[in-house]
Amino acid sequence: MSAIIRLARHGAKKRPYYRIVVADKRNARDGRKIEQVGVYDPRTEPEKIEFVADRLADWLGKGAKPSLTVSQLIKRSGIDLTQQAEGETQPAES
Numbered sequence: 098m099s100a101i102i103r104l105a106r107h108g109a110k111k112r113p114y115y116r117i118v119v120a121d122k123r124n125a126r127d128g129r130k131i132e133q134v135g136v137y138d139p140r141t142e143p144e145k146i147e148f149v150a151d152r153l154a155d156w157l158g159k160g161a162k163p164s165l166t167v168s169q170l171i172k173r174s175g176i177d178l179t180q181q182a183e184g185e186t187q188p189a190e191s
Contacts, residue, residue: 100161102153104137105130114138117148117167119156132156137170146174 101122108114117135120128134156135148148171157163163171 100131100156100159102134102156102161102163102167104164104166112140114140117170119161135170146170148174148176150176 099122100119102117102119103126104115105118105120105127106113106115107127115137116130116133117137118130119132119134120130124130132152134153136145137147138145153171153176
């Protein structure tokens with residue numbers, strides 16, 4: 098199974114609201130998802146972009162590929178996935 102991180106459209110007609118989900122790339126855009134890792138609301142001012150950073154880093158570490166739009170949203174949100182990955186691999190100091 099190859100996983101992809103992409104947008105799933107929700108909301109009413111002409112009022113889009115997106116969930117950022119991890120899904121099998123063979124499933125439909127709004128079809129079955131594996132996990133929700135964030136939300137994107139383009140209608141608010143400023144745009145609302147929220148990620149669950151540790152889950153996003155975990156899925157990227159497992160090989161899930163973000164869509165072009167999601168990769169741009171990750172850059173715009175300013176989260177640093179390298180620190181998340183480093184924090185998981187280093188043991189906690191006592």
